[in-house]
């Protein structure tokens with residue numbers, strides 16, 4: 707990571723307690739120093755809970771009050787399963803409450819983060835909002851089916867990123883809003899699902915790659931969906 711565009715200003719990691727989020731946070735702290743990296747999540751002060759818009763708004767307000775440029779916002783939140791909810795192999799397993807929760811965490815929460823945090827990005831110079839989507843959210847790439855709620859919630863996230871990128875460009879022509887696929891990363895989220903044959907990265911390796919991709923982005927890349935090697939993924 708060269709951190710060219712991060713020579714000044716703050717980097718914010720939302721979800722710094724997650725497998726990938728913690729590795730991103732640690733790498734940024736090592737590169738920029740602890741004073742320039744802010745972690746926001748359910749156990750930070752202020753707290754940010756995706757299911758509570760007021761907490762998202764308050765967390766954004768606390769950043770605004772610092773009065774420093776924010777050059778990077780990295781949203782590393784998300785959920786694949788939780789107790790009582792397994793990934794659906796068939797439409798027979800669809801459950802309205804589980805679908806709503808998946809959308810609340812993977813799509814609506816990040817949308818509310820964009821609502822309150824994108825206006826904090828500086829009007830001049832490169833600044834990046836990146837959110838972790840998943841390749842399985844690609845409709846064009848869906849050859850296997852299944853995982854209905856997770857796939858659909860990430861597809862919704864991708865559309866929300868595209869809309870926000872278009873709106874962001876109107877007042878911040880150098881800013882970038884992007885969805886990233888981290889690859890398969892050894893975290894609590896993935897441990898039951900990492901298929902043999904897939905490259906499974908350590909969180910530290912994924913963090914290096916993802917921040918490397920972000921480093922290399924230009925304004926023309928806003929509103930795209932890329933993997934951890936920087937390759938575009940079809941929507």
Ligand SMILES: NC(=O)c1ccc[n+]([C@@H]2O[C@H](COP(=O)([O-])OP(=O)(O)OC[C@H]3O[C@@H](n4cnc5c(N)ncnc54)[C@H](OP(=O)(O)O)[C@@H]3O)[C@@H](O)[C@H]2O)c1
Nearest residue numbers: 721723724725726748755756783784838890891893895896
């Ligand atoms: N790992 C992979 O192989 C893989 C592959 C493709 C895509 N992804 C995507 O990458 C992202 C991160 O994955 P991960 O493997 O690092 O997952 P993880 O270790 O389970 O971390 C999930 C993060 O989301 C946060 N979170 C969940 N619900 C929240 C809420 N209501 N409010 C605020 N924060 C909340 C968690 O915070 P708490 O500590 O408070 O629970 C945690 O920081 C996810 O979007 C996932 O879909 C991962």
